[in-house]
Amino acid sequence: MSLNKRVSVALTAVLLLAGCVNSPSSPVFKQLSEGVPRQNVGWVMFSLTKTGPYLRYCGIWPTLYLRSFSSGIDSSVTVERRKLRSDTPRIPIPVPGDLVLERGDPLGSIVLIELPAGQYEFYKYWAYAENAGLLMSASTIVQSAPSFRYTFQVVPGKLNYLGDLNFVFSPSGVQFQVNDERYRDMGLFAAQLPAYRGKTTTFFAKP
8 A cells, every 4th residue: 555545544534533532522431230239239430531643543442441340240330532521622633743632622532430349450451552653663552561450349339430431642652540530520420320420429639
């Protein structure tokens, strides 16, 4: 394939992706409590987001893995390909080459996970991308260090807000941040998942 052809294909992919991320944000709900009595079930909620130079990292979508210390649960959730907020300007098409996604207006979604009560941890993140962006090499791997951990508690009948779990991409690599965005996220949660908004809520302590 010629260079012009590759650039044309890459531009088309970026334009399609820009249209996708401008679609309305919707929540991600995972129910991992099958067979557990309702009185022993709780919830965790967080925003899972991505920020950084748009064109350079537009094709990388990290997956965050969680597991239980006692019940054998092992699951994952991936950053969604849409803007978290609907009340901010849309990504223009064509996409400016210097567009940077900031913490206040990231890509991602609100995530709600129903779990048996107990102790849990996020223990790794990972992503692989081919031809992820116009300025990237042919393949890119993003992965956490072996020491990566974020532990949290699930309390029966309660909702635990874990924070804004944000992947910050930059030329030097990727950084995983836990930010306190409770006012933004609780508002989005109440609007997108109204059936759960009356739950007694606890708020995270940074790991």
